[in-house]
Amino acid sequence: MTIHSDHPFATPEGERDQARRLRGRLGGQVSLWTAGAGAERVGLTVSSLMVAPGxxxxxxxxxxxxxxxxxxxxxxxDPRCVVQLLHWWHRDLAEMFAGLMPAPGGAFGHAEWVQTGAGPRLADATTWAECVVSDTRDVGWSVEVTCRLDEVEVGEDDDPLLHRRGRYHH
Structure with missing residues (x-):
């Protein structure tokens, strides 16, 4: 067995996607987007987002x-969703909603939720927004979702969950 200083399955330096590498260097706070109610609830960890004031x-x-x-x-x-910013203590939940960590019983079973008209909101989320989808389009390998902010709560962000270059930071 050999101990490597880098990841043994990493894409070789010269073959890496440059746009993805650029995006990874931008960094930012991790969000969790959720929608639906009851058995129809869905969610996804999202770190590629921006807010357009107006x-x-x-x-x-x-x-x-x-x-x-x-x-x-x-x-x-039902074009509504909740966008909530995550804290450092939510990192396991972020991994579950990203599909990178097992979530026995489903990811929604690993936190407390408040059901809103736009979808489930983390009970301990301090910053969140209820949104209505106004537009979607395919962009690159993603779907860009544009949402109008209907209700916004901005709270403390003492220990935000940040994502940069494929890793969580705080």
Whole structure:
């Protein structure tokens, strides 16, 4: 057995996707997007997002087009969702909703939720927004979802969950 200083399955330096590497260097706070109610709840960890201030204001997110959340939000029958910013203590939950960590019983069973008209909201989320999808389009390998911000709560962000270059930071 050999101990490597780098990841043994990493794509070789010269073959790495440069756009993905650029995105990874931008970093930012990790969000969790959720929608639905009861057995129809879906969610996805999203770190590629931005807020466009204005009257009204919007949030734009890049979602995995194969995710249950993207499927729900692009159907158009109930175009509402909740966008919540995660804290460091939510990192396991972020991994579960990203599909990178096992979630026995489902990811929603690993936190406490408040059901809103736009979908489930983490009970301990301090910053969140209830949104209505206004537009979706395919962009690169993602689906861009543009949402009008209907209700916004901005709270403390003492220990935000940050994502940069494929790793969580705080």
């Amino acid at each position: 009257e009204p204001a919007y949030v734009l997110g890049l979602l995995d087009p194969d995710s249950d959340l993207a499927q729900r939000l692009t159907r158009g029958d």
